Amino acid sequence: MPISPRRPQRFPQCYRSTHDRVFGPALRVPRRDTAAAEITQEVYLYVWNAATHYDERLASPIGWPMMRTHRRAVDRVRLELRIREGLKRLRTCLAGSMNDA
Known part of the structure; x- marks a missing residue:
């Protein structure tokens, strides 16, 4: 289901059907919920803004995000x-200059 700023009504369904598959990899790498949530948000924003550039020859609809x-x-x-x-x-440098003083 293509999404774009021209079709905002499609975003909620797209999000619901893909969130777990996007949030999972976001959590596995940094291993922190807050970082994973930020990464997930950034990815959805990117997908929303770049939807017209999606090329099905390069990735599946879920593979791309x-x-x-x-x-x-x-x-x-x-x-x-x-x-x-x-x-x-920086701490090492500052500690060294404090010792020199």
Whole structure:
């Protein structure tokens, strides 16, 4: 069932019929409900806005949002790791300069 901003009445049924299949992969990667909910919301927003670009030759109707979910979840975890590493380096740097003072 195609969805697009031109057919808003189709979104609730699409969401109900696909939510579990989109939320599951979103939860498996970051393993936190809040992150999974945010990822799921971002994926549905993307699918809604990009519905006219969907190509059935590249993915099934459920495969497309599931693929987007996995990619978005992996990107989210990578970003969080980079942030943690940056904070760790900053703390180390600040601790070193405090010791020098």
